[in-house]
Amino acid sequence: MPVSLQTTSLVSSNSFGQLFTVTTFGESHGPAIGCVIDGCPPGLPIAVEEFRADLDRRATGKSRHTSQRREADEIEILSGVYEGKTTGTPIALLIRNTDQRSKDYGDIAQSFRPGHADYTYWQKYGIRDPRGGGRSSARETTMRVAAGVIAKKWLAERHGVRVRGYLSQIGEITPGSFDWAAVEQNPFFWPDAHDVPTLESYMDALRKSGDSVGARVNVVADGVPPGWGEPIYGKLDGDLAAALMSINAVKGVEIGDGFEVVAQHGSQHRDEITMDGFASNHAGGILGGISTGQAVVASMALKPTSSILIPGRSVNLAGEPVDVVTKGRHDPCVGIRATPIAEAMMALVLMDHALRHRAQCGDVGEMSPRIP
Ligand code: EPS
Numbered sequence: 001m002p003v004s005l006q007t008t009s010l011v012s013s014n015s016f017g018q019l020f021t022v023t024t025f026g027e028s029h030g031p032a033i034g035c036v037i038d039g040c041p042p043g044l045p046i047a048v049e050e051f052r053a054d055l056d057r058r059a060t061g062k063s064r065h066t067s068q069r070r071e072a073d074e075i076e077i078l079s080g081v082y083e084g085k086t087t088g089t090p091i092a093l094l095i096r097n098t099d100q101r102s103k104d105y106g107d108i109a110q111s112f113r114p115g116h117a118d119y120t121y122w123q124k125y126g127i128r129d130p131r132g133g134g135r136s137s138a139r140e141t142t143m144r145v146a147a148g149v150i151a152k153k154w155l156a157e158r159h160g161v162r163v164r165g166y167l168s169q170i171g172e173i174t175p176g177s178f179d180w181a182a183v184e185q186n187p188f189f190w191p192d193a194h195d196v197p198t199l200e201s202y203m204d205a206l207r208k209s210g211d212s213v214g215a216r217v218n219v220v221a222d223g224v225p226p227g228w229g230e231p232i233y234g235k236l237d238g239d240l241a242a243a244l245m246s247i248n249a250v251k252g253v254e255i256g257d258g259f260e261v262v263a264q265h266g267s268q269h270r271d272e273i274t275m276d277g278f279a280s281n282h283a284g285g286i287l288g289g290i291s292t293g294q295a296v297v298a299s300m301a302l303k304p305t306s307s308i309l310i311p312g313r314s315v316n317l318a319g320e321p322v323d324v325v326t327k328g329r330h331d332p333c334v335g336i337r338a339t340p341i342a343e344a345m346m347a348l349v350l351m352d353h354a355l356r357h358r359a360q361c362g363d364v365g366e367m368s369p370r371i372p
Contacts, residue, residue: 016243018234019355022147022348028132028139029100035093035143037150039355040080042088044154051075051093051149058145058340060329063187065203066337067329070099075146086150093146097139102131104328111316111324115306122317138248138334141341148344151351159354161223163347165339166191168299169216170199171206189217189339207332210309215335218299219244219342221350224285226293226370227361228353235289236296236353243345244300249334252301256284277372293371296350300342302335 026033080091155161229236
């Protein structure tokens with residue numbers, strides 16, 4: 001019987017990807033968080049400074065509308081990069097936690113926040129690190145964003161792919177218009193500058209009320225060539241859905257028109273092919289699990305943060321009824337910081353599939369006709 005040297009743990013699920021793999025580790029209030037990225041092609045120039053922009057876009061404390069925890073998020077490259085270039089060996093990245101305030105969790109260490117993973121982690125492991133939610137904290141997404149910086153760069157340099165996202169809904173509020181140029185000009189990643197004062201006052205009132213709200217984030221990859229993704233069990237949309245769904249608080253994912261397809265007719269939904277290219281993109285750039293060459297379009301729904309000041313009924317470890325109030329530095333809308341995380345997950349999935357496509361089908365080359 002052949003002996004497998006495959007040692008990746010499939011049980012504990014802290015890794016994802018097949019050829020471009022990312023394993024994250026660390027807890028919100030532990031000494032550090034980090035990741036190991038394996039399978040990155042050699043020769044990609046990468047410097048510590050290149051992580052700054054995306055880490056800052058995701059970070060807490062950048063506006064009054066997010067958690068006020070202040071982390072420097074200084075990244076250290078421990079391995080896999082020599083003289084400014086990836087070597088093809090595992091890339092280990094580390095960020096030391098510096099602003100933990102574990103006393104905030106003293107009251108809830110003995111009880112379960114309603115709507116939080118506190119309860120399910122306890123049922124699964126029989127032990128939990130309650131400080132900052134431990135491993136279930138959104139702090140972990142820092143390392144996804146860091147790994148995503150590498151994937152975004154490789155995709156851009158090697159294939160001209162650009163991955164961008166924006167916030168497309170907070171509560172009932174949707175953008176009045178759309179302009180990519182507006183997205184990076186406000187703390188919400190919102191595509192209509194005129195709406196920003198409305199969002200500011202909405203969030204101020206929400207924060208004062210002690211409650212939280214849900215949100216929707218859209219993410220788009222331009223420049224993806226046709227052919228990435230696999231049929232049946234390795235579909236690009238399947239992997240993308242799993243990757244986006246793995247982000248904290250995500251309860252729904254749509255690809256292309258998503259759930260709107262329910263009310264559509266075939267004559268309306270199909271993306272007709274003309275001499276000038278596809279006439280529309282209802283499919284979200286994926287057919288049969290494989291990219292069409294159009295923009296890959298996904299959207300995710302994030303639930304309202306469960307850590308809120310409004311008392312909620314729960315039980316404690318002794319099984320007694322309690323009212324839970326969560327104090328501390330929480331995000332009233334976790335979706336506000338989710339845009340860079342969604343971009344990172346899209347980039348990681350695309351890079352993995354680019355390498356998988358190259359591995360099996362690299363000799364196929366471009367097929368004719370190629371739709372512009
Ligand atoms: C989080 C709760 C807060 C946030 C944290 C995510 O943590 P703490 O209570 O320890 O301040 O600040 O977000 C981050 C630290 C981060 O870097 O994203 C949670 O419960 O998920």
